[in-house]
Amino acid sequence: MKFDRIVLRYGDLTMKGRNRKVFEDKMLKSVKRAMKPFPEVTYWRTYGRMHVLLNGTEHGPVMDRLKDLFGIVSLSPVITVPSELSAIQAAALEIMESLPKIPATFKVNAKRGWKAFPHGSHEMNHLVGGHILPRYENMKVDVHHPELELRVDIQEEATHLYWETIPASGGFPYGTSGKAMLLLSGGIDSPVAGWLALRKGLELEAVHFHSFPFTSEQATDKVKTLTRRLSYYSGVPIRLHLVPFTELQTRIAHSNQENLTITLMRRAMLRITEQLAANVKANGIVTGESLGQVASQTLSSMNVIGRVANLPMIKPLITMDKQEIIEIARKIDTYETSILPFEDCCTLFLPKSPSTNPNLRVVERVESSIEDYDQLIQQAVEGTETVLLSYNEQREVQSQDEEDWF
Numbered sequence: 001m002k003f004d005r006i007v008l009r010y011g012d013l014t015m016k017g018r019n020r021k022v023f024e025d026k027m028l029k030s031v032k033r034a035m036k037p038f039p040e041v042t043y044w045r046t047y048g049r050m051h052v053l054l055n056g057t058e059h060g061p062v063m064d065r066l067k068d069l070f071g072i073v074s075l076s077p078v079i080t081v082p083s084e085l086s087a088i089q090a091a092a093l094e095i096m097e098s099l100p101k102i103p104a105t106f107k108v109n110a111k112r113g114w115k116a117f118p119h120g121s122h123e124m125n126h127l128v129g130g131h132i133l134p135r136y137e138n139m140k141v142d143v144h145h146p147e148l149e150l151r152v153d154i155q156e157e158a159t160h161l162y163w164e165t166i167p168a169s170g171g172f173p174y175g176t177s178g179k180a181m182l183l184l185s186g187g188i189d190s191p192v193a194g195w196l197a198l199r200k201g202l203e204l205e206a207v208h209f210h211s212f213p214f215t216s217e218q219a220t221d222k223v224k225t226l227t228r229r230l231s232y233y234s235g236v237p238i239r240l241h242l243v244p245f246t247e248l249q250t251r252i253a254h255s256n257q258e259n260l261t262i263t264l265m266r267r268a269m270l271r272i273t274e275q276l277a278a279n280v281k282a283n284g285i286v287t288g289e290s291l292g293q294v295a296s297q298t299l300s301s302m303n304v305i306g307r308v309a310n311l312p313m314i315k316p317l318i319t320m321d322k323q324e325i326i327e328i329a330r331k332i333d334t335y336e337t338s339i340l341p342f343e344d345c346c347t348l349f350l351p352k353s354p355s356t357n358p359n360l361r362v363v364e365r366v367e368s369s370i371e372d373y374d375q376l377i378q379q380a381v382e383g384t385e386t387v388l389l390s391y392n393e394q395r396e397v398q399s400q401d402e403e404d405w406f
């Protein structure tokens with residue numbers, strides 16, 4: 001008994017009209033992109049669902065890939081037979097025989113979508129259940145909490161049988177919510193924030209500030225690995241902007257306001273990111289900040305830091321506990337990379353007692369006392385190198401045209 005298709009359920013119930021159409025089109029695009037390694041599969045769309053027809057492809061690897069795509073609520077591997085009673089009964093029996101373990105209780109849940117089929121839903125529950133039951137002495141029917149619920153969906157063109165509904169990632173398909181810049185540090189939090197932003201349908205470009213040669217090549221490689229990992233979830237290559245931050249950081253560190261160093265660095269990062277965002281037409285900035293986690297993430301610090309940003313700041317982790325963030329990091333497989341011990345540009349210049357309550361006027365005064373501050377920001381923007389990274393390639397993608405290759 002072989003699965004011939006996988007049914008994807010994706011309809012967010014609140015989505016209607018034109019939005020639904022956009023959602024479903026993007027969903028199909030996203031699924032097709034992810035299914036490139038499986039050239040045999042084809043697609044069939046129906047209201048709020050999509051059938052991925054396997055055409056002989058093993059279902060396991062296809063399921064594994066689809067589970068990680070955004071926009072899909074749940075998945076079921078399906079067996080399809082002609083809409084005839086004897087064929088349905090035979091398939092139901094074969095399914096039971098193929099199970100690794102016979103359940104103690106079961107129930108058949110038939111739905112007659114094709115009204116010309118000679119047996120009603122209720123009658124079908126009995127006809128199929130009654131066909132199976134006598135063959136398994138210890139198995140009983142339980143209509144309320146069965147261990148196994150065999151669904152039988154009778155349509156004119158065929159009948160679909162399935163018994164597993166596997167939860168998927170949920171959210172919106174890639175690119176349904178516009179584009180934002182992700183501040184990606186190489187720590188535990190920002191990749192998780194990136195994953196959550198992708199889940200909401202945002203297209204992302206990552207920005208990383210490095211202080212080469214104070215920070216090593218490995219630190220940048222780590223951020224590249226994380227970007228590649230995120231591109232597995234988006235299904236498309238992601239651009240990573242590598243910003244040279246050494247000069248600005250050194251100047252800030254020498255401004256003799258040690259406790260404000262982090263505040264000043266974060267403001268500079270946001271100023272640079274806003275310019276990069278304008279260049280690529282992004283409409284928001286995503287960070288991995290979580291309230292109260294460190295000095296720069298008190299509400300008061302965020303207030304002073306955020307003043308320089310005109311774009312909306314998206315902080316998916318803002319109310320999460322570290323443990324919850326770590327759980328997601330493990331689930332999405334970024335944790336092991338994030339904990340590699342390469343220094344970040346900010347930890348390197350970390351003051352002994354960073355201010356948890358910086359004063360905006362003092363901060364602004366220090367900034368205006370830094371010689372050529374605006375030029376330094378400009379130089380960092382101009383010196384930024386951009387690489388396009390994809391999960392299925394170790395090499396860097398060289399040009400925009402190559403994006404179509406994926």
Ligand code: ATP
Binds near residue numbers: 189
């Ligand atoms: P993370 O685990 O994401 O590094 P964190 O808890 O260490 O977060 P901070 O180091 O204070 O917190 O950074 C807060 C946020 O600022 C990060 O989540 C990230 O979005 C951004 N950020 C920090 N350092 C960098 C960097 N070098 N490049 C890009 N973004 C950064």
Ligand code: MG
Binds near residue numbers: 185187344
């Ligand atoms: Mg950090």
